[in-house]
Amino acid sequence: MRGIVNTPCSHCPLRDVAIFKQQQKRELQLIESLRGDQIVRPMGAVLIAEGAAQTALYTLFAGWAFRYKTLTDGRRQILNFLLPGDFIGLQQKVADGATHGVEALTEVWLCPFPRDAVWELHRQAPELGYDITWLAAHEESLVDNNLLSVGRRSAKERLATLLMLLFKRAAALLPPEQRQRVPFPLTQQHMADALGLSLAHTHRTLRELERLGLHHIEDGLLSLPNPRALARVADVWGDGVPPERPLI
Amino acid sequence: MRGIVNTPCSHCPLRDVAIFKQQQKRELQLIESLRGDQIVRPMGAVLIAEGAAQTALYTLFAGWAFRYKTLTDGRRQILNFLLPGDFIGLQQKVADGATHGVEALTEVWLCPFPRDAVWELHRQAPELGYDITWLAAHEESLVDNNLLSVGRRSAKERLATLLMLLFKRAAALLPPEQRQRVPFPLTQQHMADALGLSLAHTHRTLRELERLGLHHIEDGLLSLPNPRALARVADVWGDGVPPERPLI
DNA sequence: CGAAATGTTGACTATATTCAAGGCAAGTGG
DNA sequence: CCACTTGCCTTGAATATAGTCAACATTTCG
Numbered sequence: 216m217r218g219i220v221n222t223p224c225s226h227c228p229l230r231d232v233a234i235f236k237q238q239q240k241r242e243l244q245l246i247e248s249l250r251g252d253q254i255v256r257p258m259g260a261v262l263i264a265e266g267a268a269q270t271a272l273y274t275l276f277a278g279w280a281f282r283y284k285t286l287t288d289g290r291r292q293i294l295n296f297l298l299p300g301d302f303i304g305l306q307q308k309v310a311d312g313a314t315h316g317v318e319a320l321t322e323v324w325l326c327p328f329p330r331d332a333v334w335e336l337h338r339q340a341p342e343l344g345y346d347i348t349w350l351a352a353h354e355e356s357l358v359d360n361n362l363l364s365v366g367r368r369s370a371k372e373r374l375a376t377l378l379m380l381l382f383k384r385a386a387a388l389l390p391p392e393q394r395q396r397v398p399f400p401l402t403q404q405h406m407a408d409a410l411g412l413s414l415a416h417t418h419r420t421l422r423e424l425e426r427l428g429l430h431h432i433e434d435g436l437l438s439l440p441n442p443r444a445l446a447r448v449a450d451v452w453g454d455g456v457p458p459e460r461p462l463i
Numbered sequence: 464m465r466g467i468v469n470t471p472c473s474h475c476p477l478r479d480v481a482i483f484k485q486q487q488k489r490e491l492q493l494i495e496s497l498r499g500d501q502i503v504r505p506m507g508a509v510l511i512a513e514g515a516a517q518t519a520l521y522t523l524f525a526g527w528a529f530r531y532k533t534l535t536d537g538r539r540q541i542l543n544f545l546l547p548g549d550f551i552g553l554q555q556k557v558a559d560g561a562t563h564g565v566e567a568l569t570e571v572w573l574c575p576f577p578r579d580a581v582w583e584l585h586r587q588a589p590e591l592g593y594d595i596t597w598l599a600a601h602e603e604s605l606v607d608n609n610l611l612s613v614g615r616r617s618a619k620e621r622l623a624t625l626l627m628l629l630f631k632r633a634a635a636l637l638p639p640e641q642r643q644r645v646p647f648p649l650t651q652q653h654m655a656d657a658l659g660l661s662l663a664h665t666h667r668t669l670r671e672l673e674r675l676g677l678h679h680i681e682d683g684l685l686s687l688p689n690p691r692a693l694a695r696v697a698d699v700w701g702d703g704v705p706p707e708r709p710l711i
Numbered sequence: 712c713g714a715a716a717t718g719t720t721g722a723c724t725a726t727a728t729t730c731a732a733g734g735c736a737a738g739t740g741g
Numbered sequence: 742c743c744a745c746t747t748g749c750c751t752t753g754a755a756t757a758t759a760g761t762c763a764a765c766a767t768t769t770c771g
Contacts, residue, residue: 284611286615287698291615292611294607306600306603306604309597309600309601309604310604310706311706315607333593333596337585338593341589348553348585351596352554352557352599354603355602355606356554356558356562358603359530359554359563365610366613366658367539367540367659370759408614411613412759413759414718415759415760416758416759650748660728662750663728666752667752
């Protein structure tokens with residue numbers, strides 16, 4: 216993957232993935248008219264700097280990223296991970312500047328929108344405005360889950376929960392036949408920072424889960440040999456089909 | 464406070480508080496037309512049960528509440544606290560049911576809205592749709608902050624942060640001359656559950672902060688004798704005037 | 712090939728939890 | 742008015758979970 220590709224939104228391959236709801240033609244045209252040329256950024260790039268004043272908006276088209284906050288002495292907390300289809304930059308609207316940073320976990324492809332696109336979408340298409348509210352509320356529910364983990368789960372339970380939920384999200388983006396092993400670009404440091412653990416303890420706990428046959432990571436791919444048992448450790452439920460989600 | 468009072472939105476006393484932005488007459492009328500009769504619920508009441516299927520929407524008119532999640536063995540994590548002006552129930556839209564509970568921390572007064580009000584507001588008044596997105600993003604930023612605390616701050620720093628931020632929010636709702644001592648209805652158990660600490664440790668840490676002259680709680684009122692020092696412990700910055708916020 | 716990032720491991724320490732008791736104040740019912 | 746309950750706060754001792762520090766191994770990549 217390199218260079219710039221500008222697939223029109225009406226032919227966007229992401230939109231064919233089952234978890235995304237179909238947009239009406241009018242709405243799709245509006246999105247396309249606001250969208251700028253796709254951008255590619257390398258692994259590790261800071262997409263939005265913590266504290267940046269004016270930042271752009273993006274839909275993550277390909278690759279993974281994460282939102283994070285840091286304390287002045289460098290301690291870092293990852294808030295949640297961003298996968299293709301996630302919308303980046305909503306938060307800036309509420310605080311005159313970014314209260315968190317966003318960093319690319321892999322090479323990422325972004326569909327940029329001007330800063331006032333959030334307002335334009337609301338104004339010109341209530342349906343899309345509603346979709347944006349939906350995305351904001353959905354991202355909050357991810358953070359809620361992480362907070363529950365970090366606040367009340369043991370290290371083992373936290374890792375189990377993280378692996379479980381990321382596996383589900385990653386799998387949902389793949390064709391059914393490829394869902395045994397899903398892309399998993401996190402380092403142990405990322406997991407530690409997401410779960411509020413030290414690197415050493417994350418490593419030990421991860422090894423324990425692997426010894427129990429609950430997960431396996433190899434070549435950047437994650438597989439869960441015994442999802443039931445892992446879900447039991449994680450205390451994570453809700454097997455139902457996740458609701459369709461909007462894609463801006 | 465008892466009985467039912469139905470101040471029309473156009474004469475709502477909350478709207479006179481400086482932190483809330485003024486709504487246009489048309490928007491105000493729409494809000495008023497969707498709103499039901501105000502409801503009073505006692506301290507401790509469950510406003511939204513965890514896992515409830517269909518839940519109402521409310522604007523918190525008076526009193527405090529909190530959002531929480533629990534694990535099956537009873538461990539509880541408080542996600543964030545709700546103060547007058549906060550909107551309750553947005554999350555339900557994204558998951559077909561509540562993924563978290565909401566409980567009243569004091570007696571609360573609620574302005575109820577029908578379940579489809581979120582959509583109606585978007586459809587009939589883009590400006591209000593935008594406001595709802597704003598509220599969702601803003602609540603997420605509160606959760607982000609708590610996650611940073613719970614994941615990466617020490618017990619002492621966590622308590623300092625919680626006291627600092629709640630003090631600011633509570634003070635902003637009061638007339639300037641009453642901002643020395645603000646209402647603070649949390650028990651130590653609430654603080655423990657919000658910060659991912661045990662009750663015993665929360666107590667010990669709280670005593671230490673008090674001994675250092677960093678806070679004082681008496682008769683349900685919180686005062687911060689040395690806000691600068693407390694902010695330093697908390698590693699919390701941003702003194703600027705907080706942006707005006709919408710009130711639905 | 713060498714440098715840098717990531718993963719691995721052990722020994723030691725610290726922060727925070729658990730468990731167990733008891734105190735105090737407010738409310739309730741006889 | 743008093744006994745009793747209930748909820749919240751307080752405290753100490755023992756324990757456990759997770760962090761820190763310090764190496765070293767392995768992989769990746771220019």
